[in-house]
Structure formats: C-alpha cells, structure tokens
Amino acid sequence: MPKISKDFILTGRRMLPSGSCLMTFVTADGSELPEIAPGQFVEIKIDDVPSAMLRRPISVCDVRYGTELILFVKPLGQGTHHLVSMPEGKKVNIVVPLGHGFTVGDCKGQRCLLAGGGVGAAPLVYLTRALKQAGATVAVVLGGRSASDVEGVNSLYEAADAVVVSTDDGSAGSKGVVTLNPIFNGQWDRIYCCGPTPMMKAVARIARDKSTWCEVSLENHMACGLGACLCCVEHTDDHGNVCVCTEGPVFNIKRLESWMEK
Amino acid sequence: MDGKINLSVDLGAGLKLANPVLTASGTFGFGHEYSDFIDLNRLGGFIVKGTTLEPRQGNPSPRMAETPSGMINAVGLQNKGVDYFIENIYPTLTDFDSEVIVNVSGAKLDDYVAVAEKLSPLDKIHAIEVNISCPNVKAGGMAFGTTTAGASEVTSAIRKAWPRHLMVKLSPNVTDITEIALAVEGAGADSVSLINTLLAMDIDVERRRPRISTITGGLSGPCVRPIAVRMVWQVAKKVGIPVVGLGGICNADDALQFIMAGATAVQIGTANFIDPTTTIKVIDGLEDYCRRHNISDINELKGII
Numbered sequence: 001m002p003k004i005s006k007d008f009i010l011t012g013r014r015m016l017p018s019g020s021c022l023m024t025f026v027t028a029d030g031s032e033l034p035e036i037a038p039g040q041f042v043e044i045k046i047d048d049v050p051s052a053m054l055r056r057p058i059s060v061c062d063v064r065y066g067t068e069l070i071l072f073v074k075p076l077g078q079g080t081h082h083l084v085s086m087p088e089g090k091k092v093n094i095v096v097p098l099g100h101g102f103t104v105g106d107c108k109g110q111r112c113l114l115a116g117g118g119v120g121a122a123p124l125v126y127l128t129r130a131l132k133q134a135g136a137t138v139a140v141v142l143g144g145r146s147a148s149d150v151e152g153v154n155s156l157y158e159a160a161d162a163v164v165v166s167t168d169d170g171s172a173g174s175k176g177v178v179t180l181n182p183i184f185n186g187q188w189d190r191i192y193c194c195g196p197t198p199m200m201k202a203v204a205r206i207a208r209d210k211s212t213w214c215e216v217s218l219e220n221h222m223a224c225g226l227g228a229c230l231c232c233v234e235h236t237d238d239h240g241n242v243c244v245c246t247e248g249p250v251f252n253i254k255r256l257e258s259w260m261e262k
Numbered sequence: 263m264d265g266k267i268n269l270s271v272d273l274g275a276g277l278k279l280a281n282p283v284l285t286a287s288g289t290f291g292f293g294h295e296y297s298d299f300i301d302l303n304r305l306g307g308f309i310v311k312g313t314t315l316e317p318r319q320g321n322p323s324p325r326m327a328e329t330p331s332g333m334i335n336a337v338g339l340q341n342k343g344v345d346y347f348i349e350n351i352y353p354t355l356t357d358f359d360s361e362v363i364v365n366v367s368g369a370k371l372d373d374y375v376a377v378a379e380k381l382s383p384l385d386k387i388h389a390i391e392v393n394i395s396c397p398n399v400k401a402g403g404m405a406f407g408t409t410t411a412g413a414s415e416v417t418s419a420i421r422k423a424w425p426r427h428l429m430v431k432l433s434p435n436v437t438d439i440t441e442i443a444l445a446v447e448g449a450g451a452d453s454v455s456l457i458n459t460l461l462a463m464d465i466d467v468e469r470r471r472p473r474i475s476t477i478t479g480g481l482s483g484p485c486v487r488p489i490a491v492r493m494v495w496q497v498a499k500k501v502g503i504p505v506v507g508l509g510g511i512c513n514a515d516d517a518l519q520f521i522m523a524g525a526t527a528v529q530i531g532t533a534n535f536i537d538p539t540t541t542i543k544v545i546d547g548l549e550d551y552c553r554r555h556n557i558s559d560i561n562e563l564k565g566i567i
C-alpha cells in the first residue's frame with residue numbers, strides 16, 4: 001500500500017456530546033483514497049498552530065465510498081483543539097495510510113469482541129465493518145466515564161451484532177470499568193482493544209489469562225509516523241524496541257508481555 | 263535566465279553531489295521510508311541512520327517531546343549494528359544516483375575505528391559522516407566532540423581506517439565550535455558538518471516530571487536554525503575544508519542562509535517529519551532562486567556573507 005501526502009478538504013463535522021468530533025475529509029483533487037486497512041492511521045498537519053509543528057497521528061475511524069476518510073478526534077492539547085474547531089471547507093495535508101492495522105484475515109464464524117474506550121473506539125468502527133464483511137460475529141463494548149462519553153458513539157457501530165456500554169458512574173449501561181462488563185464472561189475467539197493505556201492493559205491481561213487471541217492498538221508519541229526517527233518505540237518480547245508507527249500501532253499481546261506488566 | 267543552472271557541488275576527496283541537498287542522519291531512516299513520497303535519486307545524497315559496532319536498543323520511551331518550533335529527542339542511537347547494515351541494508355542502497363553516506367557512531371575510539379574498517383570495502387559508500395556529537399549516549403558520543411583533544415584523536419584514528427571522504431559532524435554544545443572544527447581539519451577530516459542537536463530539557467509541570475525518559479535530550483528543528491547559521495558562518499571563516507550546514511532547514515530560503523553563510527551543502531532533518539517532500543521542494547526552490555536572481559551556479563552564493 002503506497003503512502004500519499006495530500007491535501008484534503010474537511011467536508012463534514014459532527015460534534016458529539018463528549019466533545020469529540022467526527023470529521024469527514026475528501027481529497028482536494030477529487031482522487032480516490034488509497035487502500036486503507038482497519039487500524040491504520042494518518043498523520044495530519046495542523047496549520048496555524050505554532051505549538052503543533054509536528055503532524056498529529058489519528059486513527060482511521062472509517063472509510064466510506066472509497067473517497068471519504070472519517071476521523072474521530074478528541075480535543076486534548078492545542079493541536080487537536082484546533083483540529084476539531086476547523087470549519088468545513090478547510091484544507092489540511094494528510095499522510096495516509098500508515099502503520100500495520102488489525103488482523104482480519106480468515107475470520108468466518110469467529111466470535112469477536114471489540115473493546116473501545118473514549119476516542120480509542122475510533123478504529124473499531126472500520127474494523128467492525130471489515131470483520132462483518134468477512135463473516136465474523138461482532139460484539140462491541142464501549143467504555144466511558146459517564147453517559148455523555150458514549151452518546152452518539154454507540155450508533156457508529158450499526159454493523160455490529162451487539163453493542164454494550166460501560167460507564168464509571170453507571171449513567172449508561174453497566175456501572176464500572178469496561179473489563180467489569182459481563183460481556184467479558186462470554187466465549188470469544190478474538191478480542192480487539194483500543195483505548196486508554198490502563199484499559200488496554202486490563203483487557204490484555206484478561207485475554208492472556210483466558211488464553212484468548214488479542215490485539216491492542218498503542219498510542220506512543222510519534223514524530224514522523226514513517227519508521228524514520230525511532231521516537232515511537234515500544235519494547236516487544238521477541239524483537240526488543242520496535243517502531244509503533246510501522247510494526248504497529250496494532251500488536252498481538254503475545255509480543256507485549258513486559259508492556260502489560262509495566 | 264534560460265540556460266541550465268548548475269546545482270552540483272564538490273565536497274572534495276571524491277564526494278561530488280548533483281545538488282547541495284542531503285538528508286540528516288537519524289531523520290531519514292535508510293531512505294526507503296520516504297520512497298513513496300519522493301524520488302530518492304533526486305537528492306544530492308542521503309545520510310543514513312547512526313551505525314555502531316554492536317546493535318543498540320537505544321533509550322527507553324518516551325523519546326520525544328515537541329517544544330516551540332522544535333523537538334527534543336533521546337533516541338540513543340538505536341540501530342542493528344554495522345554487520346547488519348552491511349549484510350541487509352547496503353545491498354538495497356547500491357542502485358541510487360544519489361550519494362549514500364553512512365553516519366558512524368561509537369562509545370569508544372576502537373568502536374569508531376572498527377566500524378570504519380568494516381565499511382571501507384563497500385565501494386558505493388564514498389563518504390562516512392562521523393558523529394562525535396551525539397548528546398544521547400552516556401559514554402563517548404558528544405564527549406569526543408566537546409574537546410579539541412578528543413575530536414582530534416577520534417578523527418585521526420578513523421582517518422587511518424577510512425580511505426575515502428571523511429566528514430566529521432560537530433556538536434554545538436561547546437564554547438567555541440571553531441576550535442573543534444580546526445582540530446578535526448588538522449587531524450585529516452575532508453569536511454565538517456554542523457550542527458548536531460543542542461542539549462535541551464523540557465518539563466511536564468502537571469505531572470512534575472521531565473518529558474523524556476533520559477531527562478535531557480537533543481533539540482532540533484526550526485528553533486535551532488539561527489544558532490546553526492551563526493556557527494556555520496563562524497566555522498566557514500576559519501577552516502579550509504568544505505562545511506556542510508544543517509539545523510532547522512525547512513525550505514529553500516533556509517538552505518540559502520546556510521549556503522550564504524559559507525556552507526557548500528546542506529542537510530535536512532526534522533523538516534522531513536513535517537513534510538516528507540521537503541527535500542525535493544528545497545532542491546526545486548534553490549533552482550528557482552538561481553533563476554530569479556540570474557545565477558548560473560549555486561556555488562556563486564557560497565560564503566557571500
């Protein structure tokens with residue numbers, strides 16, 4: 001999959017109650033998107049923000065009609081705040097597709113549990129569709145602090161067989177952290193997880209203890225996103241420090257024993 | 263101006279570049295990382311990742327913090343070692359029109375020499391750049407680059423082991439960079455490149471801890487450019503060998519500042535992260551500048567300040 005660095009136009013934006021924003025981009029020259037796999041990410045150049053000189057890595061939330069690139073962005077610092085407040089019609093430069101995404105492969109009949117927290121749920125939207133298309137059964141569990149964190153997010157997973165919610169305060173779905181959701185008591189062939197690091201570690205430990213296949217998507221700080229700077233490394237048990245931007249961001253937890261315990 | 267503009271430059275000792283634009287070590291991988299975006303053959307050359315005798319795992323994460331118009335890194339020379347380079351990387355680099363330069367690092371004098379010896383049979387490598395200025399390794403690295411005696415010792419030792427062009431990369435973390443430049447020239451360097459990163463630090467006040475694992479790291483990017491231009495200007499006035507300028511170059515005007523300050527060629531580092539096509543834009547921009555100013559040869563601009 002060749003990478004491109006291209007200008008894109010923001011054609012749609014939808015603010016969700018959590019303050020995160022769903023943003024739709026199309027290429028400025030009207031060309032189709034390159035092939036993108038679920039779990040891959042983009043590096044977006046945020047102009048007009050002096051403190052955001054480097055590009056910001058954002059997961060691909062979804063790809064529609066081969067032309068619409070959908071990102072789900074949570075305003076955290078200055079770069080992402082600016083991004084979510086951009087008006088429609090604004091032009092931005094995006095490098096895409098980057099990294100190594102989730103394994104879909106031959107998953108016909110496989111029971112898949114997708115666990116997402118906050119904007120970490122973003123890449124699971126595209127993954128849900130890909131897994132369903134390949135014949136898997138898909139259940140999604142979303143975590144948040146309270147109802148507003150998950151409002152509007154759960155409807156993104158219309159392709160899933162089931163969507164359940166956990167909130168810390170119990171204002172929506174089960175009360176407590178995602179890993180306390182009864183859905184984890186079910187039988188799963190595969191677990192996919194993307195969210196805050198403590199959540200991913202908790203999910204990964206459950207999967208490990210049950211010997212369930214599991215992939216997580218890491219969010220290490222990045223400078224280039226291309227495997228050139230070696231700023232984003234994570235320690236793997238098999239190959240030592242590897243670039244999250246090229247070998248990841250998605251890793252099988254078999255490689256991340258020391259990360260799980262860190 | 264209608265005629266052909268000459269962008270080629272000669273760094274001496276067999277190192278001729280089709281244009282003055284090189285990539286800075288550690289910011290361009292082994293070149294392939296950028297091949298989807300640019301034609302690597304258009305570069306004057308690319309300087310590959312720092313290579314050491316033994317494989318190195320580098321420093322723990324986090325290794326990077328963005329600062330105003332710059333970034334601090336503490337990669338710590340992670341690389342698979344010179345033997346891996348020779349066996350697995352070198353064969354992929356022999357087909358380019360551009361020069362491929364290997365950046366050599368070490369913790370001990372003997373390590374530098376051993377790497378240079380191992381690289382010397384690779385006849386497509388016309389030059390090495392010796393990093394005596396890395397702020398991110400505990401022993402060696404910058405220690406060699408911050409005293410005239412250390413810089414001279416490591417340069418003469420490598421000079422004996424390396425038969426082709428020898429470029430020595432200088433640290434800005436010194437009181438007078440011209441003294442170090444003169445020392446490496448005296449010890450047999452064919453050119454000097456400057457600057458490496460500036461020793462720097464950034465603190466996350468909310469979490470009350472340094473932003474990178476090693477506490478201090480190396481600052482690069484546009485914020486260092488004025489310092490780098492000043493140092494290139496000072497060094498170019500003092501030494502007789504060619505100077506390669508770098509530090510914060512993002513566009514052709516930035517590159518021209520270094521050339522006017524006395525650099526024969528330039529390197530582009532951090533800007534590759536911001537825009538992976540920066541190098542090509544700089545090359546095109548240099549040609550455009552020459553055309554607009556009726557200059558037939560880029561070398562006419564060298565050291566005019």
Ligand SMILES: Cc1cc2nc3c(=O)[nH]c(=O)nc-3n(C[C@H](O)[C@H](O)[C@H](O)COP(=O)(O)OP(=O)(O)OC[C@H]3O[C@@H](n4cnc5c(N)ncnc54)[C@H](O)[C@@H]3O)c2cc1C
Nearest residue numbers: 056057058059072073074077078079080119122219221249
């Ligand atoms: C592979 C990958 C995929 C990502 N996908 C998404 C996504 O789909 N949606 C989304 O909203 N965000 C995503 N992120 C996180 C996003 O990149 C950061 O939130 C963003 O870079 C912060 O930039 P800023 O200028 O707003 O904040 P800064 O001012 O740079 O930092 C503000 C705070 O955010 C923290 N931060 C900086 N970079 C990161 C990072 N890479 N990960 C986590 N925290 C960070 C800083 O430590 C600081 O505390 C992803 C990150 C990676 C590496």
Ligand SMILES: Cc1cc2nc3c(=O)[nH]c(=O)nc-3n(C[C@H](O)[C@H](O)[C@H](O)COP(=O)(O)O)c2cc1C
Nearest residue numbers: 286287288312335393457458482483509510531532
């Ligand atoms: C992530 C990163 C890794 C680097 N690794 C090396 C290295 O291995 N060897 C070296 O000589 N310089 C290394 N440098 C320094 C650069 O080559 C260059 O001297 C410096 O970044 C200043 O140029 P710039 O501002 O254009 O980036 C590195 C810089 C960065 C940002």
Ligand code: FES
Nearest residue numbers: 225227229230245
């Ligand atoms: S971010 Fe540069 S190597 Fe991963």
